[in-house]
Amino acid sequence: MDLFRNQYLRKIELKRNDISSYNHYPFNLPFIKNFEDLSFHPKVTFLIGENGMGKSTLLEAIAIALGFNPEGGSFNFHFSTYDSHSVLGEYLRVIKGIDRPKDGFFLRAESFYNVASNIEEMDREGFGPRVIDSFGGVSLHEQSHGESFLATFINRFRGNGIYILDEPEAALSPLRQLSMLTRIHDLVNENSQFVIATHSPIIMSYPDAVIFEFTDEGIRESKLEETSHYRIMKQFFDDRSRMIHHLLNDKP
Secondary structure (H helix, E strand, O other): OHHHOOOOEEEEEEOHHHOOOOOOOOOOOHHHHHOOEEEOOOOEEEEEEOOOOOHHHHHHHHHHHHOOOOOOEOOOOOOOOOOOOOOHHHHEEEEEOOOOOOEEEEEEHHHHHHHHHHHHHHHHHOOOOOHHHHHOOOOHHHOOHHHHHHHHHHHHOOOOEEEEEEOHHHHOOHHHHHHHHHHHHHHHOOOOEEEEEOOOOOHHHOOOEEEEEEEOOEEEEEOHHHOHHHHHHHHHHHOHHHHHHHHHHOOO
């Protein structure tokens, strides 16, 4: 049983008997047709795939099922600027580990601006300690997108927690992505668990992890070198001139 003590999220199952139709979003997404359940790595689980395959939709549903605000933030964030999340979270059965996380955060690139705005609003109201102090003390709106992301990773993520990240590389340079790998490793060593949707081969290179790739046929477990992301990037840098020539000159 100790194997799962620090694995806060062990598994999710799709409650298929509750789904009345697969003709509408999100139940018409490619991965849903063969989806029954998904078991998570006790440290880091990556969800990858081309746009439109449903990885971010599933990640959002997992976050909501765990009790996070759909737009992001910690368990204590309850704001809403636009109700756009899917109902998929209502159809997931979440199987948790023995211990409960002491910390948690749902970080999504597309709505991080809203999280930053909500922090400023809470601090203007003046109830209790300043929220921004736990993010490094500098307004997230007064930093670049990448700086505010990294400030959140470094200052707000405290360990002993579960962290759900949706395309965190969107705001990070390659160097900052390497810094993020270091921070992930530090937090894993502090009994943390990550579920990350990403397109970045740098991020998904973290070794103590499992990669699930979303395709038209469903979800399959992959090794880094087997992913389309890695193969395309390797092909590009191994023979950049040839690929650029074909891209720019092989037109009908």
